Amino acid sequence: MAAPQPGKTPGHTDDWWRGAAIYQVYPRSFADGDGDGTGDLAGVRSRLPYLAELGVDAIWFTPWYLSPLADGGYDVADYRTIDPAFGDLGEAERLITEARGLGIRTIVDIVPNHVSDQHPWFRAALAAGPGSPERKLFHFRPGRGEHGELPPNDWPSQFSGRTWTRVEDGEWYLHLFTPEQPDLNWAHPAVREEHEEVLRFWFERGVAGVRIDSAALPAKDPDLPDFVEGRDPHPYIDRDDLHEIYRSWRRIADEYDGVFVGEVWLPDSERFARYLRPDELHTAFNFSFLSCPWEAARLRAAIDDTLAEHAPVGAPATWVLCNHDVTRTVTRYGRQDTGFDFATKAFGTPADLRLGTRRARAAALLTLALPGSVYLYQGEELGLPEAEIPRDRIQDPMHFRSGGTDPGRDGCRVPLPWTADAPYAGFGSRTAPWLPQPDGWPAYAADRQADDPDSMLNLYRAALGLRRADPALGDGPLQWLPSCDGVLTFRRSPDLICVANLADTPAALPDHTEILLASGPLDTDGRLPSDTAVWLRT
Template sequence: MSQHSADPAESTAVATVAQSSDWWRDAVIYQVYPRSFADSNGDGMGDLEGVRARLPYLRDLGVDAVWLSPFYASPQADAGYDVADYRAVDPMFGNLLDADALIRDARALGLRIIVDLVPNHSSDQHEWFKRALEEGPGSPLRERYHFRAGKGENGELPPNDWESIFGGPAWTRVADGEWYLHLFAPEQPDFNWDHPAVGDEFRSILRFWLDMGVDGFRIDVAHGLVKAPGLPDLGSHDQLKLLGNDVMPFFDQDGVHAIYRQWRTVVDEYAGERILVAEAWTPTVERTANYVRPDELHQAFNFQYLGTEWDAAELRKVVDRTLEAMRPVGAPATWVLSNHDVTRHATRFANPPGLGTQIRTAGDRELGLRRARAATMLMLALPGSAYVYQGEELGLPDVVDLPDEVRQDPAFFRGAGQDGFRDGCRVPIPWTREGSSYGFGSGGSWLPQPDSWGELSVEAQQGVPGSTLELYRSALAVRRGRADLGEGDTVEWLRAPEGVLAFRRGKFVCVTNTTGESVNVPAYGRVLLASGEVTDAGAEAKVPSDTTVWFATA
């Protein structure tokens, strides 16, 4: 029998802002990339008013919170991750009144709002940096960044051998001969967090947005704020990758934790359980756990899980290790499959294993979608909090064939370093079957959308049994309606054939078949939902290849 949709009794979800003091422990948080979500004024660029108009869609999808990628005033050298003014909205996205209206409407719909914060670096157009350049060597404002004299006879060599994550040296020389550090693009100078003014400024920024009513912050490059004393050379080392797990003198330094203890004090001053979420690439999930100790941040992204191949043994290993690492610090595990920096998982899983999280080939689209649906149901069954990236609920693939002339990822133009193909996961999402941008807006879109986008649109999938959109809606409704899903820190693994994951949580069982063949498993109970066709045969259930099924045992 077909099991694409949930039992109607399981599907009713009321969108109200949770009053629980620990809402974030099992929240499903939806990432909006504002420039690619919805365009309200027809200029081809998404904006805050567009997001606001689509909030009912997110409520009906069944998520708990919305995380907005940066919309601050910015020259857009790195899609807004180069901030010129942390207290202003960039005109391309609207203004502060639009932000206020968005936050208020979200709350009325039962949604929380989390905003991005970029504390590792500013834009080179930030007032502090512009004045530092103007005032020259010895300026007190230069101490708020990492300015250094160069090496060599005339200071013509960078101060050390660090490389930018986007490729090339991590140092740029200015007209007066000094160099400044930028772990990312030259337009993104790194702050010097040893200077007290930097910490003072960011605590003030936190309060500004908390006073506006936001429910939390996703902290960009949370592991990068503190650099090793003396900025020591790396020595011989392969080109740095954003997703690398090596120990680095500019990442995951112990000093970051004092900063986050101060930030936790700030957010705890506010009612409503506001939260702090770390984007922290660390060598191990155990190091990640350091960021979510009881007096620090609330959550940290689980990038070890995101990078795991579609393999039952590997998935089980990372699930166990994650839960074991989080348990001693009392923090929830987080699970994520896609975001704005990696190839969408419908395309990653369409390709052979071992290619990493930046993939340039489309692969087997049908296989990728089947695995992506199964992976999502597995993720939503695990204990803790889950993150969904806009468009994955439509089964969108990465757009791997964008013409070079339309690309905007700064890493693409710098050759080495992090692969510069992130634009493929940032193509504006489709809302309707027809139109110049498939309902994204009335004036086209800033990145070209594929011809296939119309049939993947919300309009094409809404109300269609078995569609990926309806699978997400059903899964989120079941998850919200069952006390044995969401929060927790354990799973009970069940015996299963090779290549199959099976675990119990209370009166719920999840079975995921990662193999290329159908398998028979015990019929643990009533089928709640499945990512594909599941056949009941009395005491056994036949689970097709690359499929997840949820059972209610009572």
């Protein structure tokens, strides 16, 4: 059968991104092509047929650039060079081309807030000394106190720990994340010019879009004042001068028919919507839905709030259950607290994986039925649980900067199981993976699930296939229908309804002519059991 043509998927507009299903690849953990224990682009290329069969429209790659990997690649040393652990630029170009031939677009990750401390700009700034032009590309300042021994201000970190580090000549530099990630000075024209050139570099190599990391952070108050809770405007989050930056980026994207998705964590819906105006970003991640507990009323509120945020600017919503920073869905939904908050992560939190899996299956159908685009993190289609990494194998800086109390994010980054009976569950052939795979990992292997009609993998394949083929799914309107407490029921077209039962008791289904897909079997009376979802034809 001929591959679907990008942008021409049945049931979706020519603006493919408005209703796309996008698969997130964390390259280090997806597939190991050369057997050295680290995932790479050769491994991704070998699994492109799997992604095509899964039914996704695009792949978003977390950073694959040259990096010391102090923060999983979000400390970029060179945007024009693929990290040798992953391959080279030629391999990336072949991947983009081969994926496009299968109807799959490529989205890359850009990190505008900071670079690696190994970036040539920062190394030059350290060598040049105080007051130099090189240091003006960053935020270098003298310290406070009698001898400059105190940081220039008291800004809180996005991770635990300090936001300032002192260098040998006595000056301090700003880093909202780790010391290995110095913040760039976006008031400097060279910083803007460099990022615009990087965008062109990747668009010219065929990428279809760019995900913007920490998109609300790059602009800073030039005076770098102390942080005061509630002060408006915030000294480094969601500053108005960001919007002109993204307008200049949008003009570049429009030249290449490219799209943006921003990582924008903002509680103010009006401020959030500003990033989605027609001349700025195309889409932004929806974190209220991702972090919402498995509770019907709160999920409905999150859905309604998201759609209301997007409506004034005509932008499509994005939906995601998990990503490379967040506790995996099966584990989270199996815990007493089914929401997500970085501040509450702890070692040894119990989870009922059977319950979590049932809820994750229902959540998959609920999410894939919502209007807009959807992001699927690698391994979610296999129903992988969060892994508890032995303390001596943890690599995530969030763990170390918390003093060892935060388990970090490595538990959702464990290399994928592909083949149950192969070494390292088929992730690679010769060397143990960079993070240990838990006992029992082969039971989740893709090859085993492919042969099981009731597996999580086949549920996702069926749902994504229906979503691609049915004009009612993807972008478009949603109409809530009357339902019992704890049950979410909505119509996506005159003849397609999604019902998700989050109540403790079975729910009667509305009148229908056909069950298109269910996350689990109905009970003996034809009712929808608790923690189960269904798509109906009416």
